[in-house]
Amino acid sequence: MKTVDLLVIGGGINGAGIAQCAAAAGYSVLLLEKETIAGQTSANSSKLIHGGLRYLESGQLPLVRKSLAERKALLKLAPSLVNPIPFYIPVYDNSRRSPWAIRAGLSLYAMLSDFDALGQFKSVPAVYWSKIKGLKLSGLKAVYQYWDAQTDDMLLTQAVIKNARSLGADVIEYADCTNIEHKQGHCVVRYQYAGTEQKIEALAVVNAAGPWVNQVLDTVFPPIASLPIEWVQGSHLLLDIPANDGIIYLESCFDKRVIFVMPWKGKTLIGTTETILSSLTAKPSVTAEEVEYLLGIYRHYFSCFGDLASLKSRVVDSFCGVRVLPKLTGSAFDRPRDTVHQIQPSHPNLLSLYGGKLTTYRTTANEVCEWLEGTIGKRQNLADFEQLFLD
Template sequence: MTTMDLVIVGGGINGIGIAQCAAAAGYSVMLLEKGVVAGQTSANSSKLIHGGLRYLETGQLSLVKQSLAERRILLKLAPSLVKPVPFYIPVYADSRRCAITIRAGLSLYALLSAGDTLGQFRAVPAVYWSKIKGLKLKGLKALYQYWDAQTDDQLLTKAVANSARSLGAKIVEQASCTQIEHQPQHCIVRYQQQGQPHAVKALAVVNAAGPWVNQVLECVTPAIEPVPIEWVQGSHLLLDIANNDGILYLESHVDQRVIFVMPWQGKTLIGTTEVVLKSLGEQPSPTAAEVDYLLGIYAHYFPVLGGVDALRSRLLDTFCGVRVLPKQQGNAFDRPRDTLQQICPTHPHLLTLYGGKLTTYRTTAVDATRWLEAQLGSRIKRADFNQLRLD
């Protein structure tokens, strides 16, 4: 039976990032993905590498600061995949967030950017407001422009996977984990690939299965108690409308959420929703209510393009991502987005990840590799994780 330092279950951005970081640190790594790498949530996000301006409203300053630092690093390491893009925030007479509030938030965002040139923002003079094609000008009181970054989430995840492979990580697709037998000194991980059973001895295991994280825990023996979670679906719509040059950060006129209107493949992408699911299917899809919600917000801000029915005829595609949030009171929009790393004293060789953001996958990878080093000791490094370029 093959012995690996680390076996990772889950081929989304967090699992792949951990594989890259651990392999760079010199560990032998195997990753099991039940489908294909970047085939689920990591291909269906809002495709942003950003600090999370809205997280300031809920006091998540440390997460915003960390995310902004990671944005700066990814712009350097993956210049062909992560690109700066202007964001615009229109403020109307009936906006819940007034101009003073927006300016204060952007000032704090700039401060947390720690001198990054992308931390700069400005009030756009009224004479230029009409350059945002189709945007409602009636009642518009101010327009602010700041910077964040956009990426192709699937291509970024695949680039990280290629880097991990080049460092010696073995990535096995179409491999379903069937059992993790936790023993005193190691784990035996059993999986099926193309109907054939396989087993590997793992000195440590990371469960990075995303929405399916607790399903993987059901395979652990002796049994382990999972963290109660909720699945939150985020849907996006692609419209056959020529895109604006930047991204619009819009306050919903229905509730206090914000959505983005983004350029994507020459068209216009709208997202996202946050709907708590009662069950988890293999391939989530937007509900009719989510489609109406997003089209309604777009029609409110871009009335010259027609109402919801007219926009529905321009709907080219939809996609959904499902994120994991700890189960608690309150709406999903306001809940913390930090990654939760769970270690059970009775199962010291198993680390389970809950949640996580595309932007901060590298910090999650570093934290997991530090845990691995505490478990196994250090190895001879193959590469400097912070210098690994992605393309």
């Protein structure tokens, strides 16, 4: 039976980053993806590499600081995939967040970025407000401009996988894990590939299956407890409307959430929603309620582009991704967004990841590799993970 140091289950951005980091550290790595690389959540995000300005409201300062540091790193390591882009925050007479609150938040955001060049923000003079094409000017009190970054999430994940492979990682698509037997000091993993059952021994296993993390845990023997989670769907609509030159950060007119109006391939992308799903038995799809929600907010601020029916006729594409959030009381909007690492003493060679952000995938990978070193020992480094360029 073939043996590897690390077996990773899941070919989204977290699984890809872990495979890349572990391969750079000299570990033999096999990654199994049941469909295609970046075929689910990691291709259906808001496509932002950002600190998460709104996370300041829920006190997630360590996550924001970490995310801003990763934004800086990815702009350097993946310049063809991650690009700085201006964000605009319009503040109206009836906005829940006042101009002083926005300014205070942006000041803290700049401080948490260690006053990086992208941490700069400004108040946009009223004479320039009309340059945001179509934006409602009635009742507008202030517009603030700051910086974050945008990426093609699928291409970024694929680039990470490409780099991991160049470092020796083996990546198999359409490989469905069916059983993980945790033994003393290693695991035996069975998976279906090309119509046959394959078996491999792994000194350590990382379950990075995203929304299917608990389904993978259901295959573990001896049985292992899983964390209570909720599946939260985030949907986006692509409108056949010429894009502005930056991203508009809008307060929902229906609730306290915010959405983004973004340029995407010359058109206008709007998102996202936070719809709690009862199951993952069917492929997620954008609901009629989500369409009404997103278009309703967009029309509230951009009424010049027509009524709701007219806007629906301009929807040329839609997509949705599902993320995992801890099962807590309160709205999904306020839930913690950091990654949870689950390791149980009864199964010391198995680690499961819950949640996480596209922006912080490298931090997650480093943390997992620290666990890997403590679990199975150190290997001879092949490359410096912190200096690996992506293209």
